[in-house]
Every structure is written in structure tokens, then in C-alpha cells.
Amino acid sequence: MRNVTIVHVAERARVSVKTVSRVVNNEPTVTPDLRERVQAAIDQLGYAPNIAARRLGGSRSFLIVAFNDRKLTLENWASDRGNNWIDRMQYGAMLRCDVHGYHLLCELIDLESDQLARRVQHVLSSLRPDGVILTPPNCEDPTVLEALKRAQVPFVRMGSAAAGPGARVRMDDQAAALRLTEHLVEQGHRRIGFVTGSARFLASHAREDGYRKALAAAGLPVDESLLVPGDFTFEGGVAAAEALLSRPDRPTAILAGNDETALAVMHVARRLDIAIPGDLSLATFDDTPSVRLSLPPLTTVRQPVAEMAAQAVDLLVAAAAKDGKLSRADHLLPFELALRASTAPPP
Amino acid sequence: MRNVTIVHVAERARVSVKTVSRVVNNEPTVTPDLRERVQAAIDQLGYAPNIAARRLGGSRSFLIVAFNDRKLTLENWASDRGNNWIDRMQYGAMLRCDVHGYHLLCELIDLESDQLARRVQHVLSSLRPDGVILTPPNCEDPTVLEALKRAQVPFVRMGSAAAGPGARVRMDDQAAALRLTEHLVEQGHRRIGFVTGSARFLASHAREDGYRKALAAAGLPVDESLLVPGDFTFEGGVAAAEALLSRPDRPTAILAGNDETALAVMHVARRLDIAIPGDLSLATFDDTPSVRLSLPPLTTVRQPVAEMAAQAVDLLVAAAAKDGKLSRADHLLPFELALRASTAPPP
DNA sequence: GTCAATTTGTCCTCAAGTGGACAAATATAA
DNA sequence: TTATATTTGTCCACTTGAGGACAAATTGAC
Numbered sequence: 001m002r003n004v005t006i007v008h009v010a011e012r013a014r015v016s017v018k019t020v021s022r023v024v025n026n027e028p029t030v031t032p033d034l035r036e037r038v039q040a041a042i043d044q045l046g047y048a049p050n051i052a053a054r055r056l057g058g059s060r061s062f063l064i065v066a067f068n069d070r071k072l073t074l075e076n077w078a079s080d081r082g083n084n085w086i087d088r089m090q091y092g093a094m095l096r097c098d099v100h101g102y103h104l105l106c107e108l109i110d111l112e113s114d115q116l117a118r119r120v121q122h123v124l125s126s127l128r129p130d131g132v133i134l135t136p137p138n139c140e141d142p143t144v145l146e147a148l149k150r151a152q153v154p155f156v157r158m159g160s161a162a163a164g165p166g167a168r169v170r171m172d173d174q175a176a177a178l179r180l181t182e183h184l185v186e187q188g189h190r191r192i193g194f195v196t197g198s199a200r201f202l203a204s205h206a207r208e209d210g211y212r213k214a215l216a217a218a219g220l221p222v223d224e225s226l227l228v229p230g231d232f233t234f235e236g237g238v239a240a241a242e243a244l245l246s247r248p249d250r251p252t253a254i255l256a257g258n259d260e261t262a263l264a265v266m267h268v269a270r271r272l273d274i275a276i277p278g279d280l281s282l283a284t285f286d287d288t289p290s291v292r293l294s295l296p297p298l299t300t301v302r303q304p305v306a307e308m309a310a311q312a313v314d315l316l317v318a319a320a321a322k323d324g325k326l327s328r329a330d331h332l333l334p335f336e337l338a339l340r341a342s343t344a345p346p347p
Numbered sequence: 348m349r350n351v352t353i354v355h356v357a358e359r360a361r362v363s364v365k366t367v368s369r370v371v372n373n374e375p376t377v378t379p380d381l382r383e384r385v386q387a388a389i390d391q392l393g394y395a396p397n398i399a400a401r402r403l404g405g406s407r408s409f410l411i412v413a414f415n416d417r418k419l420t421l422e423n424w425a426s427d428r429g430n431n432w433i434d435r436m437q438y439g440a441m442l443r444c445d446v447h448g449y450h451l452l453c454e455l456i457d458l459e460s461d462q463l464a465r466r467v468q469h470v471l472s473s474l475r476p477d478g479v480i481l482t483p484p485n486c487e488d489p490t491v492l493e494a495l496k497r498a499q500v501p502f503v504r505m506g507s508a509a510a511g512p513g514a515r516v517r518m519d520d521q522a523a524a525l526r527l528t529e530h531l532v533e534q535g536h537r538r539i540g541f542v543t544g545s546a547r548f549l550a551s552h553a554r555e556d557g558y559r560k561a562l563a564a565a566g567l568p569v570d571e572s573l574l575v576p577g578d579f580t581f582e583g584g585v586a587a588a589e590a591l592l593s594r595p596d597r598p599t600a601i602l603a604g605n606d607e608t609a610l611a612v613m614h615v616a617r618r619l620d621i622a623i624p625g626d627l628s629l630a631t632f633d634d635t636p637s638v639r640l641s642l643p644p645l646t647t648v649r650q651p652v653a654e655m656a657a658q659a660v661d662l663l664v665a666a667a668a669k670d671g672k673l674s675r676a677d678h679l680l681p682f683e684l685a686l687r688a689s690t691a692p693p694p
Numbered sequence: 695g696t697c698a699a700t701t702t703g704t705c706c707t708c709a710a711g712t713g714g715a716c717a718a719a720t721a722t723a724a
Numbered sequence: 725t726t727a728t729a730t731t732t733g734t735c736c737a738c739t740t741g742a743g744g745a746c747a748a749a750t751t752g753a754c
Contacts, residue, residue, distance in 0.1 A: 004472065005740065016703045021742070029701060046465065048473035052402035053740030056709045060742095061399065068441075087434050094415075094455045103452050103474065108441045118393065125351065126395035127450065234640050267642055290637050293581050295614055352710060363733045368712070376731060400710030403739045407712095 004047045013041035024049055060320050063129040064097060064313060065105045069138045085305055089135055092306030096313035111141050120147035131316025133158060137200045154319045154326035156312035162202045167315055167326050169308045171335045173203045176301040177210025179337055180255060180283050185218045188345045189253040195230040195240040197257030230257045237264025245272055252346035253281035259288045262298055277344035287338055296341035304333045351394045360388035371396055407667050410476040411444060411660060412452045416485045432652055436482055439653030443660035458488050467494035478663025480505060484547045501666045501673035503659035509549045514662050514673050516655045518682045520550045523648040524557025526684055527602060527630050532565045535692045536600040542577040542587040544604030551604060577604045584611025592619055599693035600628035606635045609645055624691035634685055643688035651680045
């Protein structure tokens, strides 16, 4: 492939390079007539502006970075959560990047590394992205936030319940937990266990708040012993479920901190010969494929992860197109309650 | 952050810009003494070469693109396989990219779009990556392969059983299926069903070959009616499992085309009150988290996806560092048999 | 037809490096 | 000491576009 540059397009459309640039960058002062001629030349030649050159000369890089928190060795892979949260995030982000002519770069960071700040700074100064998307738990990490602030890169924190720098895009975790708990209460449950999420994730606390609020609103007391800490892993869920389900006055319903935890609860329930939803109702958060396909399918709150990521990209692109400044807004996206067979009135 | 450029490093280390460049690019003709001084300056200033400038001036872009085949709309998300194959691929690739100072760009393509060739070409000419990683099923797509060839970008096809252009990194699917079938035969199974994978994936055919070979080696006839087509989806798996398990002379063991299919088989077995492994043994491919955590955990072949991706990156980086040419080699990585509770002697 | 407004072109600088030719400085060997 | 090899520096061209200043051409209004 011989390189097709802006000059070739200009020659073909018999206009100046400047005009082609104006068309490519959507500047308003081009007549539809010319614009069309230029576009035709672009299409015919299959021209795409060289992103490196655009970055170097202009003020934008057309790159957005998403940091993923993982250990930086292959061995640690197995311990990584097999969730598809990140996957969904990437998907939503890529879709919008594509629309805007942007590209998504996924970069690994290890929050526990002592090189963390250096790593973030290195990535930013090497790539000079127009924006960064942070996902839990790195959207709460002070080192990361500080590094981003110093680099003056606009960033969006996805799914973070905490106020702080940068824009936020999230669902209302508290409201979601509240709705889910309400649903269980409506079905007649009075003893509702809650395997909380990892304390590292602020969403866990918000969900717990929603749970408490719903009980309070229904005039039900909160039995603290029914709140068992989980950590978003299967193993943690198993331990928590065992604690809840082996007691004589076991709950008639359990709210799991996330899908992984819910699967663990199912696992333990099956072992203990506790039928779902016959003996125990189960509800959870996230709506990953596995809980749609489990037996029975689980009642969950669908977190609009891809949509959140899409909006994050929109915000960053808009900021880059303007002055590179991103307002500190908090964007709440609606969640969806998926009522499935795992919740039913208590026995 | 004021931009730290190569000039600043040069001043600080009191050497020429050229020397800094030599150090950064690991050219051999620099004395350890100087190299160290320059490195110190780099560290102190937190300098990272601007990737856009490097790309523009030099012959490398330090970018590797991974194409993901998905529909380009948010709505289609749900139908996307929730597998973590892509996730694992990305992880392995990112790890190695990091080591080499490279960056991984994930780009969406839609194999069914009539804009496919244009899309691929656009991405390539805009980013000018040093290499491309193709995963199934796009590593067999003639349009994609043609576009890559025309762009003269080195690429690695991961997990493809088909010979063809570009380098290949994969596991031996046929051998894996053979070992798995052997295992079942050793346990005493004679009637072994096989829910084949999607015909779009060549690995499916290789696995079928392995299955046949193992039976032949054991002197067992192949009952063609025990080979039921699946398509790697849960729904397809359910249909196939129903066909296999509802017949009076149902198999005593089933080999599932992938984990998703295996979960579907479990689902149907449970509904039909067929105990695993008591009444039915079940083995599968991929070893995703869900089959490790299922009840019982499933016997699988662990595909070294992350390792394959890591090697793909190594190959591409090496090619870029040399002359940008990638040999057409076929790299086979060892798989791992995970024998778990889902396989046992027949009743 | 003149004036004003808008569109298009010209021309130049700049981004931050690479890469090559070759000279200068330094080290090593004979 | 001289000749030779190696390291380091100098200098310049080159990459591909953005962006700004300003002139030229075109269009529209009156």
C-alpha cells in the first residue's frame, strides 16, 4: 500500500490541501459542493488521515486510554476476575470511539505496584491521549487520580460512587439495591440476607445503603447478622453463603453483591439441598450471561456498562473538541430490573 | 504537565539529542557509562518518547492492532458471546506490549458488513500499526486477510487451524480432542457423543478429526448419529443436548464443542434428571472460569490463550524491529488437560 | 457595478522524533 | 607515535498533518 496522504486527496479533488483539511475536520466554512468533491476523492483513494501526524501537529490525539487494573504477570491471570464488566465497558467505548473517529487503547496498571504513578505518567506522556476512562477500582485510587491531575488529562470515572475529580458516569447503586430489596419485601420476605461486595468498591457501600433504606421504608428491622461480607469472588461468596445458610434461622432470601457471589450462593444452596426459589430467593447485581443461563435464571439489576462507557467517550470527545476541559458533572444512567425465576414468595 | 522532550533529556544528561535517541532505541554503539547517564536523566524527568513523533519520523509505530469481530451497535451486545477468550487474548497481548514498549489497540470489525474491507483498510492506514493480531473467526475471513495483505502489515492469526498467509500461533486442537476422547475411552466409555463447534471456526473441524482419530485408534466405530452440530452458543448446545440425551440409547459421555455448549449440556441433563458424572460424563474445551466453578467442575482442555497472544506480540515486535517482514511459521503451544469431576467410568 | 461577506488558496511555522552522512573526539593497537 | 577503530556529535532532511495570518477569488446584496 503506497501511502495515501492529504496531498493526494487534494490533487485528486483539485483543491488545496487546506480545503481537504477543512473537510476532514468538519470546519463549517466549506460549501457543500466542494465538501462533496473532497469526500469523493477521499473515498476513492481510501484515504484516512495519519493519526500520528494529526496528533503531532494538532491539539488532539484521537486516542482514549482505558486503564485496567491487573497484575502485570501472566501467572496472575487465573486470579483475575473472569467478569465481563471490562469487556462490556470496552465494547461500549469502542463503539463510540469508532463513531467519533477515535481509538481506544487499553493499558494495564497494577494498583499495588510501587511504580504505579510512574507507569500512569509514562503512558500518558507517551500517548498523550485526549482522555482517560477509569473503572472500578482504579477510579478511586488516589495515586492514579493524582497522576491524571498532574498530567491535566480529562478523565471520566465510571461506576464510582465517590465524589471526586473528573466527570462521573454511573448507575445509582443505592437505588438499584433499594429496588431489588423492595422487590423481595413485596414478595413477602422478612429475613433477607445480604452478601456485601468488596469493600474496595464504593458501589458495595451504596448497595448496602439501599438495602438498609428499603428495609427501613418497609418498617423492617435490620438484623446485622444477616449482613455478611463478600469480596466479589466465588470463593468469598461460598464462605459467606455457608455462614448464612447453615444457621438454623437462615434467611428466606439473599441479595448477592454481584453475579459471581450469587453463583456461589447457588452452589452452596444446591449442596445443602436448598431449592431456589422454593426455599430461598436469590437476587443479584450485574446481569452477566451466566446468571441469565443459570438454573433458575437469576433476578438481577442490569448495569448499563456499555452505555456508561459510550457516554464516557462522548464526554471526553466533546471536551477534546472544545477546549480540553471536562466539567465535573455526575451522570446517572438508568438501570434495569430483570425479574426472573430465582425470586418468589417465601415458603 | 509541561512536555518533556528528548531535548530536555539531552540537556540534563549533557549529551546530544542523537545519543539520547540511541539509548532509547537500544542501539549498540553507546558505552555503558553514557547509557547510564542518559537513563538517569530519563528517569529523573519522567521522560517517555512521544509515540506520534516516533511513528512519524521513524519506521515503527509501536502499535499493534487486535481486531474484534462484533456487530457495530449497542443493541447487538447481548448476542455476543460472553466468553472471555477475547479478554484473555487481550491480557496476554497487553502484557507483552508493555514489555516491548508497545501499545495494543482493539478495533471492532463486523465480518458481515459490506464495508468490511474499507473499515480494515481505514484502520490500518490511519494507525499504521506495526502488526495485527487476528482471532477466530476473523483470522479465516478472506476479506480481512486480503485487506491486510494489500496493506502489507504483518499479522498473526491466533487459534486458526487453517494454513494461510501470515504467521500462526495456536494450540493443536486435533491433539486436544484426541487426548480428551482418549481419556473418556480409558474410563470405559464406548458411546461418546460429540456436540461439534460452529462450522465457521476451523478449530471445530480439527476437534472433530481428533475425536474420530481417537475412536479409530481404540478400535471403536464412529456412530455418526452421535455427532450433533452445535454452534458454540448456549441455545445451540441445548438443542444438541436434547437430541443426544432424549434418545433411548443415549451416550454415556459427551464431548462438548466449547464451555458454553458444555454448560448447555449440563442444563439439559439436570432437567432430564441425568446425573453428571454418575449417568453421563462430560468434557469440554476452553476452561473458562464458569466450568471450573460449576457443579461438578468440568474436565476440559485449557487453551493457552494469553500465552498465544503474548507470543503473537513477540513475533510482531521482532518483525518490526527487523525488516517488517514476518515469516509464515506455524507456532504450536502446548495445551493442558484439566481432569475434573465431570468425567468418570460409565454406569 | 460596487461593496461587503464569504469561501478558498497560499505560505509558513510547528510538533518531536528518526535516520543518514559525515566530522570530531576519544580509545586502542601496532 | 602513528594508524585504526570506535564512540559521540553536528547537521540536515523528512514524516504528515494542524493552525494561523492573510491574500485572492467568488458570491450575494443593493
